[in-house]
Amino acid sequence: LRYDCAILIGTQYGGLIAEFTRKKFPFVVLGGENPPGIEVNYDRQAAVNLGVEHLLQHGYRRIGFLGTVQGPDTVKFDCFRQNLESHGLTMNPQWVESGRFVHDAYEAARRFLDRALLPEAVLVDNELKAEALVHAARERGLRIPEDLAVVGYGVEHASEMTPPLTMVRVPS
Helix, strand or coil: CCCCCEEEECCCCHHHHHHHHHHCCCEEEECCCCCCCCEECCCHHHHHHHHHHHHHHCCCCCEEEEECCCCCCCHHHHHHHHHHHHCCCCCCHHHEEECCCHHHHHHHHHHHHCCCCCCCEEEECCHHHHHHHHHHHHHCCCCCCCCCEEEEECCCCHHHCCCCCEEECCCC
């Protein structure tokens, strides 16, 4: 098959991006930051702010985070921390769990739920990770949102989740 162009989601395709650039093959990176001039970038900070604001408006103050907290794509986590600080809240490291990839989301969710003290609510940096957290919580007898409020980042699978979750649509 011959393609005329490519659309890549994220910058994890560094080698492919370099090869496309070298061959002058047209491509666009969605949610990327490199190379300049050929990306359609998401306003991650605005989306994280929407999620945190929603939880604050509903009275939650003990808010955790599940998602990428180290490595090359920590933008959402950094925005989360900054947003809490701007509201005079301290991020509790006990309410943060690293889950960088979707394929290990269920294990990350289980580690998150293993905490002796859970937060009241959690912002999850991906809708599939949010779904994994809901499944793991239900297995432990937790009710969403009564025992743990969950806000997911992204809306691709929002209508398929049970119970329906609050999801933030990412401005771009």
